[in-house]
Amino acid sequence: MVLGEVFLGAFLQVLLDRLSPRAIINFASLHGASVDKKLKKWSSTLSTIGAVLYDAEEKQLTSEAVNLWLDDLKDLAYDIEDILDKFSIELLRRRVKEQHGAATISKVRSLIPQAKFNFHMNSKIKEITDRLRDISERKESLRLNDIGMSSNHYRAWKMPPSSCRPDGPVIGRDWDQSQVVGFLSVAEPSAINFHVVAILGMAGVGKTTLAGHVFNNDDDAMQQFDLKVWVYVSDEFNIVRVTKAILESITSEHCKLKEFSKVQDNLSKELTGKKFLVVLDDVWDTCDYDMWTKLQSPFRVGALGSKILVTTRHESVARMMGAIQVHNLKCISSDDCWQVFEQHSSLNINNSRPHNFESLRDKITAKCNGLPLAARTLGGLLRCKEIGEWEEILDNKLWSLSDKSGILPVLKLSYHSLPSNLKRCFAYCSILPNDYEFSEKQLILLWMADGLILHPEQSRQMEDLGGEYFQELLSRSLFQKSNKDSSQYVMHDLISELARWAAGEVCFRLEDNVDDNMQHLRCSPKARHSSYISGEFDGITKFVAFSEAKRLRTFLPFTLSENPQNYLTCKVTLDLVPKLQYLRVLSFNSYQITELPDSIGKLKYLRYLDVSHTPIRSLPESTSTLYNLQVLILESCSLLEALPTNMRNLINLRHLSNSSVHSLKGMPMQLGRLTNLQTLADFVVGKGSESGIREIGPLLHLRGTLHLSRLENVTDVEDARRADLISKKELDVLLLQWHELNGTGEREADVLDMLQPHRKLKELTIRRYTGEKIAAWVGSPSFTSMVLVNLEDCSKCRFLPPLGQLPSLKELFIKGMSGVESVGSEFYGEGSLPFPLLETLSFQNMQGWKEWIPLERHQGTKDFPCLKKLSIYACPKLEGVVPENLYSLEELVVRECDQLVVSIANYKELSVLCIRYCKGVVYRSVVDFQLLYLEITGCEELTCSLQNEDGFLQNLMSLRHLSIEGNSHLVQLQHLRLLQELHIDKWPSLVSFPLASLPPSLKDIKIRGCDSLTYFARYQIPPSLRRIEINRCQNLKSLVEDEEAIGGSSSSSPCLIQDEESCLEYLSIWNCPSLISLSSRVKLPRALKHLQIHTCRRLESIADALHDNISLEYIHIWRVPKKSFQLERV
Known part of the structure; x- marks a missing residue:
C-alpha cells in the first residue's frame, strides 16, 4: 500500500464552498436547470460524507477498507474539482467576451462554443454523479460515526498568536562543535595538503545542523580558510554535478563546460594555493572509491591545511574517503x-x-x-x-x-x-x-x-x-x-x-521511481502532481514515464545548478504537454526553447506558467485565452520583444514577473484591466498611447518591487498622475528609469513630481533622470520606512535632495550626477540630526563635484553617527578633506580624487582602507589603527612616509593584506607580524628582497611592473610563502640570487628552498623578457603544484627542475624558447 494518510477534510470543505447556492446558480446559467438539480445533489451527498470524514481519517490507521474508500473519495474529489473549475473558466471566458463587446457577434456563432461545452459536460456530470453515489453507498458498510463537518478541524485554519520559529545555538553540541572545529584547525603533515573530517551519525541526530554551525562560525579557527563551499550530495552521487556545484559556488557563475576534465581543470585553478573548506553534506554509500578518487583530484592543489568536511550516516563512507578524524555524533541527553x-x-x-x-x-x-x-x-x-x-x-x-x-x-x-x-x-x-x-x-x-x-x-x-x-x-x-542562504529554505x-x-500516489517524482535496471517506472494514473530534475539534454525517452498520467496538474522541472542551460526535445512541448489538459502548473524554466506552440492555449486549467531564463522571443497569441492563469514568469527572457496583444484578457492574473526582459519595448494595451495584479516587475512605457503609464492606476494591489522603465515615452504628465503610485501602499521597492538623455528636463521634472509613491516605500532608485532638480518628495521625512536610496546618472541635476531627513535611511548611493558642484546644507536638510542611521554612503563618477561642506554641528553631535562604509570614486574636482569625525567608520575607499585629502586621524574602528590617486593622507602615528586591509596607489605623500620609523605602517600591527603601487622608496615590512598577502606594483627602487625584510607570516606575494628587480630573493625564498606571482618585471634574471653568483660558498643545497621548509605551491612568472633561469641550481621545491611561465623568451632549460617532482599537477609554459622545455626530459 503506497498510501500514507488521506487528507480530505479541507478538500471537501473547498468543494462545498464552491457548491454554495450562489455558485450553483452561476453554473446553472451555463447549462440549464438540470445542472442546478445535480449540483445540489452533489452538495448534499458531500455534506453527508463529510459528516463521517473525521472518523474515517482516524480509522484509516487500522482499517485498509477505510483507507481504500478514502483513496477513491480523494480521486473523485479531484475530478469534481476539475468539473467545477471547468464551469468557472467558462464563466471567465464569457465575462471577457462581454467586456470586449462580444454582443456584436451573431447569436448563431455564439451558440457554437456553448453547444460544445454542454455536450462535453453532460457526460462528465453523469460520470461524477454515478461515482459519488457508489462512494456514498460504500460508506454505509464501513460503519463510520457521524461527527459532522462543523468541526474546526476542517475550517479555515488561523495563525496562532506566536508562531515565530526560534533561532539560537545548537543545544547540547558545544563539545561536538569544539571537537569538529579543532579537527578542521589542525594542519597535519602529509603528502597531500587536504584532509577529510567526517561527522557520522544516524538520521535526525543533527549532522547537518552541526556542520552548518561550524561552517558559519566566525571565530579565528574558521577565518583561516580562504574559501568555504557547501554542497549537498544526497543518495544519488553525481560526480559531475558535485564538481560543478563546488566550482559555481566559488566563481558565482554558471559552469557551461561539457567535459568533466575541463570542469576539474577550472576547479583546480580556483583552488590552487588556497586553503579551503568544502562541506559535502549527506553523502551516502552510493559513492564508491573510484568516484571519490576522481572527485578529490582538484583538491590536491590547495594549500596545506585544507579540509573536506563530510556528513554521512555510513561509516563505510568515512573509511572509503580516508577520513583522518571521524566524529561520531551521539544522541543528545x-x-x-x-x-x-x-x-x-x-x-x-x-x-x-x-x-x-x-x-x-x-x-x-x-x-x-x-x-x-x-x-x-x-x-x-x-x-x-x-x-x-x-x-x-x-x-x-x-x-x-x-x-x-x-x-x-x-x-x-x-x-x-x-x-x-x-x-x-x-x-x-x-x-x-x-x-x-x-x-x-x-x-x-x-x-x-x-x-x-x-x-x-x-x-x-x-x-x-x-x-x-x-x-x-x-x-x-x-x-x-x-545553511547557505538565509532567505531560502530546505x-x-x-x-x-x-x-x-x-x-x-498523488505526487510523483521521476527520480524516486526507478527499477533495478535504473529505468523510470510509470507514473500512476492517479498522480496529480509531478516533478523531475532537468538534465543538460532531456530527450523523449525520459518522459515515457508520464504517458499514462493524463490527469496531471503539475509538470515541474527542477534544476540543481545555478544558471543552467538545458535542452528539451520539442516532442515534449508539441506532443506530451498538450495531452496534459488538466495542468495547473507548467514550467520550462532554463530550457533553451525559442517558442511555445499555439496549443498552449488549450490548457484552460493552467494557473502557473514559467518560461524564465529561456531564449524565447514571443509568446503565442493563444496565451491570452488562458483565463485561469494566475502566475506568468518571464524573468531573464532577454530576447522577448513583446507580450501578447490581448493580454488584457487574463483577468485572473496576479503575478507577472518580467524582470530583466531587456528587449521589451512596451506593454500590451489596456493592461489596467488586470486588476488582480500584485506583482508587476517591470512596466515598460511604450511609445503609443495604448500602453501608457496611466494603465498602472487601477492596479491597486501591486506589492513588492515595481520598475517603471522608458519613462521618456510619457508624453502627457496627466498620465503620470493617473498612475496613482501614492495609493499603492504595498510597494516596497520602486525603480524609476529613463533610457534616453535627450529630453529638456522640464517634462521629466513634472513626470517625477507626479510619480510620488506611498510613504511606506522602503527602497527608491532614480536612474537617468534629466531634470535639473529632483522632486521635493524625494527626501521627505514622511518616508519613515525608506532604508535605501540610489540616484544614478542624473547628469543634469544640480542639487541633491535633502536625503539627510529620511529617518530610517541605511544605504545611500549617488552615481554619475556630474551637474552637482556642491554638497552641503541642501543634502542634510533642515530639522533634526541628519542621517541618524546611515551605514553605507557611496559617491561615484561625480565629475563636477567641487566641495563637500561639512554639517554645522551642535555641541556633542556627530557627523553620520552610524556610518560604517564610505566610498568616493572618480570625483576629480573634489577639494578639501574627507569628513574627519566619522567615529563608526570601518571601511573607507577613495579612488581617483586628485584634489582630495584623506584624514584618517579619528577613524579608530577602520579595518579597510583603499586610497588610489588622491592628493594626500593625514594621519597621526599615536593612533592605534586596527586596519586589516590596506591598498595605496598613486599617493606619493603617504607612500614616502611608509618607511619612516614613526610612519603610518608602524601602527598597523593587525594588518593582513597590503597593496602598494607607485612607491619610490623601499619599505620595511618585517614588523607586520600578521601580514599574509603583499601586492607590489611599480616600485622602481626594488632590486630584490632580503630574507629578513619580509614578515614570517607572509603567504602570498604578487609583484608587477618593478623594472629594477633582478632577483626575487637572495639565497632562498622565505619558507612561509605559498604563492608567488611576478609579472612585467623587465630586468628580472633569476628567481633566486645564489651564493655562487655573489661570491659566496657553493655548499648550499641545489634547491631553491630546503625541502623540509618548503611551502611554495604556486609559482607564476609572466612577461619577464630578461629571465634566464629560476636559479643557477634549478631544482624546484617538491611542494610545488602549480607552475606557469609565460612570455619569457630568454629562459634557458628548466627540464631538470621538473624532473622527479611528483607534486606538480598543473604546468603552463608558453612563449618560451623550445630548448627551455623539452617534454621528453620530464
Whole structure:
C-alpha cells in the first residue's frame, strides 16, 4: 500500500464552498436547470460524507477498507474539482467576451462554443454523479460515526498568536562543535595538503545542523580558510554535478563546460594555493572509491591545511574517503532534548504547570529518543496546545503502530496533527528534490496554482494566507532555513520522506521511481502532481514515464545548478504537454526553447506558467485565452520583444514577473484591466498611447518591487498622475528609469513630481533622470520606512535632495550626477540630526563635484553617527578633506580624487582602507589603527612616509593584506607580524628582497611592473610563502640570487628552498623578457603544484627542475624558447 494518510477534510470543505447556492446558480446559467438539480445533489451527498470524514481519517490507521474508500473519495474529489473549475473558466471566458463587446457577434456563432461545452459536460456530470453515489453507498458498510463537518478541524485554519520559529545555538553540541572545529584547525603533515573530517551519525541526530554551525562560525579557527563551499550530495552521487556545484559556488557563475576534465581543470585553478573548506553534506554509500578518487583530484592543489568536511550516516563512507578524524555524533541527553523541546514549544511563555508536569517531561524526552529533530518536531506540534492536551497526544496510538514506511512515529504524529489544509500543502512538498532550496514566495505561488490555499475573506489576499501556512509549517520544524542562504529554505531528508509517505500516489517524482535496471517506472494514473530534475539534454525517452498520467496538474522541472542551460526535445512541448489538459502548473524554466506552440492555449486549467531564463522571443497569441492563469514568469527572457496583444484578457492574473526582459519595448494595451495584479516587475512605457503609464492606476494591489522603465515615452504628465503610485501602499521597492538623455528636463521634472509613491516605500532608485532638480518628495521625512536610496546618472541635476531627513535611511548611493558642484546644507536638510542611521554612503563618477561642506554641528553631535562604509570614486574636482569625525567608520575607499585629502586621524574602528590617486593622507602615528586591509596607489605623500620609523605602517600591527603601487622608496615590512598577502606594483627602487625584510607570516606575494628587480630573493625564498606571482618585471634574471653568483660558498643545497621548509605551491612568472633561469641550481621545491611561465623568451632549460617532482599537477609554459622545455626530459 503506497498510501500514507488521506487528507480530505479541507478538500471537501473547498468543494462545498464552491457548491454554495450562489455558485450553483452561476453554473446553472451555463447549462440549464438540470445542472442546478445535480449540483445540489452533489452538495448534499458531500455534506453527508463529510459528516463521517473525521472518523474515517482516524480509522484509516487500522482499517485498509477505510483507507481504500478514502483513496477513491480523494480521486473523485479531484475530478469534481476539475468539473467545477471547468464551469468557472467558462464563466471567465464569457465575462471577457462581454467586456470586449462580444454582443456584436451573431447569436448563431455564439451558440457554437456553448453547444460544445454542454455536450462535453453532460457526460462528465453523469460520470461524477454515478461515482459519488457508489462512494456514498460504500460508506454505509464501513460503519463510520457521524461527527459532522462543523468541526474546526476542517475550517479555515488561523495563525496562532506566536508562531515565530526560534533561532539560537545548537543545544547540547558545544563539545561536538569544539571537537569538529579543532579537527578542521589542525594542519597535519602529509603528502597531500587536504584532509577529510567526517561527522557520522544516524538520521535526525543533527549532522547537518552541526556542520552548518561550524561552517558559519566566525571565530579565528574558521577565518583561516580562504574559501568555504557547501554542497549537498544526497543518495544519488553525481560526480559531475558535485564538481560543478563546488566550482559555481566559488566563481558565482554558471559552469557551461561539457567535459568533466575541463570542469576539474577550472576547479583546480580556483583552488590552487588556497586553503579551503568544502562541506559535502549527506553523502551516502552510493559513492564508491573510484568516484571519490576522481572527485578529490582538484583538491590536491590547495594549500596545506585544507579540509573536506563530510556528513554521512555510513561509516563505510568515512573509511572509503580516508577520513583522518571521524566524529561520531551521539544522541543528545534527556536534559538537552528537553531544552530543544522547550525552545520550539514556546513553553517558557506558559507559566501554568500541572501537578504531573515532571511525568509529562519524562514522557516527552522518552518519545524523542535523543534525536534533536524529533524534539524539535514534537515541540512544534505541541506549541499551539495547552499543556492539558499534551497527554492525549502523547498517548496517541500512532506511537505504537508499526508499518514498513520507516517514518519516525513523532514525525507521523506531527503530520497527523496538522490542520487538514496544511496537510495538503505539506504533502505537496514531496515533489521537491532532496535538499532543494526554495523561497517562501515560490512555494506559496505553487500552492495557489494547485488550489491548496482556502479562499480567505474578501479583505485578505490568498498570498497572505499562504504566508501564514508557510510560517506555521516552518514553526513546526517541517521547513528550516538553508545553511547557505538565509532567505531560502530546505526540508530535512527525513521530513522529505514524511512528505512522500503522506502524498502517496498523488505526487510523483521521476527520480524516486526507478527499477533495478535504473529505468523510470510509470507514473500512476492517479498522480496529480509531478516533478523531475532537468538534465543538460532531456530527450523523449525520459518522459515515457508520464504517458499514462493524463490527469496531471503539475509538470515541474527542477534544476540543481545555478544558471543552467538545458535542452528539451520539442516532442515534449508539441506532443506530451498538450495531452496534459488538466495542468495547473507548467514550467520550462532554463530550457533553451525559442517558442511555445499555439496549443498552449488549450490548457484552460493552467494557473502557473514559467518560461524564465529561456531564449524565447514571443509568446503565442493563444496565451491570452488562458483565463485561469494566475502566475506568468518571464524573468531573464532577454530576447522577448513583446507580450501578447490581448493580454488584457487574463483577468485572473496576479503575478507577472518580467524582470530583466531587456528587449521589451512596451506593454500590451489596456493592461489596467488586470486588476488582480500584485506583482508587476517591470512596466515598460511604450511609445503609443495604448500602453501608457496611466494603465498602472487601477492596479491597486501591486506589492513588492515595481520598475517603471522608458519613462521618456510619457508624453502627457496627466498620465503620470493617473498612475496613482501614492495609493499603492504595498510597494516596497520602486525603480524609476529613463533610457534616453535627450529630453529638456522640464517634462521629466513634472513626470517625477507626479510619480510620488506611498510613504511606506522602503527602497527608491532614480536612474537617468534629466531634470535639473529632483522632486521635493524625494527626501521627505514622511518616508519613515525608506532604508535605501540610489540616484544614478542624473547628469543634469544640480542639487541633491535633502536625503539627510529620511529617518530610517541605511544605504545611500549617488552615481554619475556630474551637474552637482556642491554638497552641503541642501543634502542634510533642515530639522533634526541628519542621517541618524546611515551605514553605507557611496559617491561615484561625480565629475563636477567641487566641495563637500561639512554639517554645522551642535555641541556633542556627530557627523553620520552610524556610518560604517564610505566610498568616493572618480570625483576629480573634489577639494578639501574627507569628513574627519566619522567615529563608526570601518571601511573607507577613495579612488581617483586628485584634489582630495584623506584624514584618517579619528577613524579608530577602520579595518579597510583603499586610497588610489588622491592628493594626500593625514594621519597621526599615536593612533592605534586596527586596519586589516590596506591598498595605496598613486599617493606619493603617504607612500614616502611608509618607511619612516614613526610612519603610518608602524601602527598597523593587525594588518593582513597590503597593496602598494607607485612607491619610490623601499619599505620595511618585517614588523607586520600578521601580514599574509603583499601586492607590489611599480616600485622602481626594488632590486630584490632580503630574507629578513619580509614578515614570517607572509603567504602570498604578487609583484608587477618593478623594472629594477633582478632577483626575487637572495639565497632562498622565505619558507612561509605559498604563492608567488611576478609579472612585467623587465630586468628580472633569476628567481633566486645564489651564493655562487655573489661570491659566496657553493655548499648550499641545489634547491631553491630546503625541502623540509618548503611551502611554495604556486609559482607564476609572466612577461619577464630578461629571465634566464629560476636559479643557477634549478631544482624546484617538491611542494610545488602549480607552475606557469609565460612570455619569457630568454629562459634557458628548466627540464631538470621538473624532473622527479611528483607534486606538480598543473604546468603552463608558453612563449618560451623550445630548448627551455623539452617534454621528453620530464
